[in-house]
Amino acid sequence: MNRITLSRFLLDAERQGQLADATLRELILTVANTCVAIGDAVNRGALAGVLGEAGTGNVQGEDQKKLDVIANDMLLEANEWTGQLAAMASEEMDDPYPIPAAYPQGPYLLLFDPLDGSSNIDVNISVGTIFSVLRAPEGKTGIEVADFLQRGTTQAAAGYVLYGPQTMLVLTSGHGVNGFTLDHGTGQFVLTHPLMRVPETAKEFAINMSNQRHWEAPVQRYVGELLSGKTGPRGKDFNMRWVASMVAEVHRILCRGGVFMYPKDSRDPSRPGKLRLMYEANPMSFIIEQAGGAASNGHGRILDLQPEGLHQRVAVFLGAREEVDLVTALHAD
Numbered sequence: 564m565n566r567i568t569l570s571r572f573l574l575d576a577e578r579q580g581q582l583a584d585a586t587l588r589e590l591i592l593t594v595a596n597t598c599v600a601i602g603d604a605v606n607r608g609a610l611a612g613v614l615g616e617a618g619t620g621n622v623q624g625e626d627q628k629k630l631d632v633i634a635n636d637m638l639l640e641a642n643e644w645t646g647q648l649a650a651m652a653s654e655e656m657d658d659p660y661p662i663p664a665a666y667p668q669g670p671y672l673l674l675f676d677p678l679d680g681s682s683n684i685d686v687n688i689s690v691g692t693i694f695s696v697l698r699a700p701e702g703k704t705g706i707e708v709a710d711f712l713q714r715g716t717t718q719a720a721a722g723y724v725l726y727g728p729q730t731m732l733v734l735t736s737g738h739g740v741n742g743f744t745l746d747h748g749t750g751q752f753v754l755t756h757p758l759m760r761v762p763e764t765a766k767e768f769a770i771n772m773s774n775q776r777h778w779e780a781p782v783q784r785y786v787g788e789l790l791s792g793k794t795g796p797r798g799k800d801f802n803m804r805w806v807a808s809m810v811a812e813v814h815r816i817l818c819r820g821g822v823f824m825y826p827k828d829s830r831d832p833s834r835p836g837k838l839r840l841m842y843e844a845n846p847m848s849f850i851i852e853q854a855g856g857a858a859s860n861g862h863g864r865i866l867d868l869q870p871e872g873l874h875q876r877v878a879v880f881l882g883a884r885e886e887v888d889l890v891t892a893l894h895a896d
C-alpha cells in the first residue's frame with residue numbers, strides 16, 4: 564500500500580498552493596510531533612504518574628489537571644525555538660507567551676487548548692488537543708493580545724488530535740479536511756480519512772441534557788422537537804450522545820453526522836457560553852465548515868465574530884448545516 568504520511572501530504576499541499584508556505588508546513592509538523600508525545604503521556608496515564616489534579620487553576624478559575632499543565636508545557640517548549648512563531652496563546656495561560664529573545668521570531672501565531680475534555684482524563688475516556696494558526700502582524704515585535712483578536716475566517720490552519728482508541732490528527736488549511744491515523748510502529752501520522760465531509764442528514768445530537776432547565780427558549784424548542792421523534796415536527800427519531808470531550812464529539816460528527824451544542828444558559832447570565840472562541844470554537848468551526856457543515860453561536864456564523872478577548876466564551880451550535888440553520892432560525896423568532 565502506498566502510504567501518504569503527514570510530511571508528504573503537507574509537502575504536496577504546499578506544492579499545490581493549498582498551504583501558505585514551508586514555515587506553516589514545518590509548524591504543523593512540529594505541533595503534530597508534539598501531540599504524539601502528549602498522546603504517549605495520555606496513554607501511559609497512572610504508569611507515568613500524570614493523572615490527577617495539578618493543584619492550580621487557570622485564568623477561568625477552572626482546576627487544572629496535571630496533564631493540562633504537562634501538555635501546555637510540551638507545546639510551548641517544542642514551538643518556542645523553531646523560528647516559526649511570533650507568539651503563542653493557550654487556554655491554560657492568562658497572557659500570551661512571547662517567543663524568548665534568544666530565538667528568531669516567525670510569521671505565525673499559535674493558539675491551543677492543550678488537553679480538551681480533561682475532566683475525562685482520570686476515567687480513561689477520550690481527550691484531545693485543539694490548535695489554531697493565525698498570521699502575526701508583519702514586522703511587529705512585541706506581540707500583544709490585540710494581535711491575536713482576529714476573526715476565525717483569517718485562520719491559516721486549524722486542527723485537532725484525538726487521543727482515543729486510535730490517535731488521529733484532523734487538519735484543515737482551508738482546502739477541505741483530512742484525517743490521519745498515528746501508526747505507533749513508525750511514529751508517523753498516515754492519511755486514512757481523505758476529504759472528510761459532514762453527512763448532510765443528521766440522526767444524532769449532542770448536548771449536556773443536565774443543563775436543560777437553564778437553556779433559553781430557542782434551544783428548549785429545538786431540542787424538544789428532536790426529542791419528540793417520529794410523531795413530532797421533525798418526523799423522525801434522533802439518538803443522543805454526550806462524551807463531554809468536544810474533540811470526540813466533533814470527530815463523531817465528521818464521521819457519521821449530527822449536531823453538537825453548548826448553548827448559553829441562565830446559570831451565569833454574563834457568560835455567553837462555556838466554550839472558548841479562540842481555542843475551541845474557531846478552530847472547530849473552520850474544520851466543520853471546510854467539511855461542508857456549519858457553525859453558529861445561535862445568531863450568526865462563529866467564524867465572522869470579531870473577538871474581543873483572548874479567553875472569550877461563546878455559544879456553539881455546529882455540525883450538519885440543516886440542523887445548525889434550524890436552531891439559528893429559532894433564535895431569530
Ligand code: AHM
Pocket residue numbers: 625654676678679680681682771807808809810825837
Ligand atoms: P475543558 O477545555 O476545560 O476541558 O472544557 C471543555 C469541554 C468540552 O470538551 C466539552 O464539550 C465540555 O467541556 C463539556 O462540558 P460539561 O462538563 O459541562 O458537559
Ligand code: MG
Pocket residue numbers: 654676678679680843
Ligand atoms: Mg477545552
